[in-house]
Amino acid sequence: MSDHKQKLLTAMAALGLGAQPQSWIDGALVDGTGDAITLVDPYTEEELFSYPDAGAPLAIAACEASQRAQRGWAKGISAAARGQVMQDISRAVLSHVEDLATVEAIVAGKPIRDCRIEVAKVAEMFAYYGGWADKLHGEVIPVPSGHLNYTMREPLGVVFQITPWNAPVFTGGWQIAPAIATGNGVVIKPSELTPLTTVALVKLAEEAGLPRGLVNVLCGLGPTTGQTATQHPAVRKVIFVGSPETGRHVATAAAAALKPAVLELGGKSANIVFGDANLEHACLGAQAAIFSGAGQSCVAGSRLLVHKSVYDELIEMLATGMNNIKLGDPLDEATEIGPMSNARQFTHVNTMIGQAQSDGASVLSRDDRPTQGYFVPPTVLRNLSNSATAAQTEIFGPVVAAIPFEDEAQAIALANDTQFGLAGAVWTADVGRAHRMADAVRAGTFWINSYKAIHVSSPFGGSLNSGFGRSSGMDGLMEYTSAKSVWLDSAPTPRIAFGYVS
Structure with a gap:
């Protein structure tokens, strides 16, 4: 047994x-019933586990357990009490940062220092949304009649969440926290390749006071369990x-069952550098935009658009820096x-780099990659047209297409192409230019002299092949x-109207 597996x-x-x-079904660890799924350590290439797909029976049991627990969670306790449980969950997560980070680092192949940060952010997510639990107020609407008209925000019931392999514990917290803050039950299916931290997160949540069965975790495949x-x-x-490809299948299946969906999909985001920028900062x-997390991020700055006056200088700086x-x-x-x-x-x-x-x-890359593991070194693609496959398709790796532009208008056109x-x-x-670009570039999130600044309090999501709906912030809630x-007729003699009131 390798040292990695022993530590895992x-x-x-x-x-x-x-x-x-x-x-994790109704408060207990349960073995699946389906075909075997193999997990491999991406660094040692050692097989870690072969475990059974959860399968249809466990999926049904998970949904039924969430449905039973959700009624009491939404109506049986106060919203303030829900918020307090979520604060307790936040503290429980913080008390297990090292173990969660170790599991995430080994199974997902992410640097442990990044994993620690992501686990701490999960704790922050539960604390943030715990604070929202008793602050979901409705409105009083001045309708043109004698009625008192007010609105209420109600939980949906049970929601089904599917999270990816690139940031399983982060996206687990990102989705579970707002769902339970609003009184919902959750069935969550992490990627079959990285299921462990999501199970651990929900187990910790129950130990901190979350009702048994409210959140259930399915370790399995999309076509069967999902x-x-x-x-x-x-x-x-x-x-x-x-990914957009899988997102289409999920949206189609949800639509066939007449269920709404939120899709948070891929990106081919433009990171635009003008000649007046601080090039060292840019x-x-x-580097942070595309190389952190080995580029396995939906918001990665995978297209670097650089003004022709500083293109060669910046690419040289980037190539030198990535060697360090x-x-x-x-x-x-x-x-x-x-x-x-x-x-x-x-x-x-690697196929996309070859394409x-x-x-x-022309490919700028490093030759000194580790001899074991699924490593792709930081890579810059020069002289690539924006219409090329590698400039239009999400690579999801540490590979950036560096494309020059002539002026502001062309930068906007390229960014939106x-x-x-x-x-x-x-x-x-140029402050004016910064705001013009923020207005003109089609993006759900846009940074000025920064990149990848994300927080649970700010809405996140996209459009077109990047999906629809929003996560995080009040919008995500x-x-x-x-x-x-709700309409209450306050007139002494109620008037029964047909159609609109007047």
Whole structure:
């Protein structure tokens, strides 16, 4: 047994997990019933586990358990009490940062220092939304009649959430916290490749006071486990974070069952640098935008648009800087970039680099990658047209297409010449230009002289192939509620009207 696996099993035991991935159903760890799923350590390439797909029976049990528990959670206790439980969950997460981060680093291949930050942010998510629990007020509407008309925000019931392999514990907290703050039950299916931290998170939440069965975790596959949960009559909404290709299937399945969906999908975000920018800051921002997390981020700045006057200078700075980034063991405190999370993604990224070369790009990369693991070194694609496959398709790796532009108008045209609409950024000393770019570039999130600043209090989401609906902030909270309009006739003699009141 490798040192990685031994440390993984030790951390799992400390979190109260079994010796292999299991679903969490109605307050207990449960083995699946379906076909075997294999997990491989992306750094050592060692097989970690072979575990059974949860399957339809567990999906049905999870939905039924959430439905039973949700009634008491929404109506049986006060909103303030719900908020207090969520504050207790936040503290429980903070008390297990190291074990959660260790599991995440080994299974997902992410540097442990990044994992610690993400676990701490999960605690912050529960604290933030716990504060919202008793502050969801309705409105009084001055309708043109003698009625008192007011609105109430009600929970949907049970929601089904599907989260990805690139940030499982982060997206788990990102989705669960607003759902339970508003009184909903949750069935969540993390990626079958990275299920462990989500199970541990929900187990910790129950130990901190969350009602048994309110949140259930399914460790399994989309076409079997996920499809069953989507179709279950208890589920009132489907939330998906992942690729556009899978998102289409999820949205189609939800629509067939007449259920709304929130899709948080991919991006091909433009990171725009003008000639008047502080190039040192812009270079550091560009590195963080695409190389952190090995580029496995939906908001990665995967298209670097640079004014022609500083294009060569900035690319030289970027190439020099990326040679100083440490690639290595995710458990090494010094590691800045770990391996790709899985073999399939490793193959995809290398295929896209080869396609870019075929399309005329010159490739700037490092030769000193580790000899083991699914490593792709930081890579810059020069002389690539914005219409090329590698400039239009989400690569989801540490690969950036560097494209020059002539002026502001061309920068905007290039930035919007994509089927995505998730994020973007501009680097400039011109305040007026900064605001013009923020207004003109199609993006749900846009940064000025910064990149990847994200917080639970701010709405997040995109348009077109980047999905629809919003996560986080008050906007994300509202995705888990429905508005009820209540009319009270206050006239001494009630008047029965047909149609609109007047």
